[in-house]
Amino acid sequence: MSNPNVETVTSTADRIKLGLAFVVFVAGLAGFYAFANSPMIARVGVIIAGILVALAIAWFSEPGRRLVAFGQDSVQETRKVVWPSRKETIQTTVAVFAFVVVMALFLWLADKTIEWVLYDLLLGWK
Structure with a gap:
């Protein structure tokens, strides 16, 4: 892995390839x-042919090779992730839905209260 503090310079040939x-x-x-x-x-x-040929050309540039290496490293990192179980996923989903329903009810109640105070009590509109 390269030092992140060292700037990499893209050569003229690489710029031509990417262009x-x-x-x-x-x-x-x-x-x-x-x-x-x-x-x-x-x-x-x-x-599709244009995309594939463009990818093939970019592959032979240094930025292209770095991108492929980054993709490979990313795949390796996703294998290290501890994914939640089905039970944990369902519990989290239910908690999110419950929170959304509670917030919706709270906002509806707040809206109706403000509407009642403004229109019925202060302005006298019915």
Whole structure:
């Protein structure tokens, strides 16, 4: 793992690769609209092809390799997470719903009380 305090400099070649990847991605999107009279499967295929080619080009740049390494590290970290059991998930969900219902009733009661005080007592409207 690299030192987070050290700035990494993107080389000119990497910038060109990332720029080319962006251009290919935009070309894939433009192709979707350029083939407006073609079947939808062909139009979607052009977008998917553009994305895949752009990813392949970006893969060979240093920022692309760092992104892949970050993704791999993220997957490893999610394996370390202690996920709640089904029972804990249901209990938390019920508690959230109960809180929402209590707050809704409180806000409704507050609204009706303010309405009664303003319109009935102060203004005399009925």
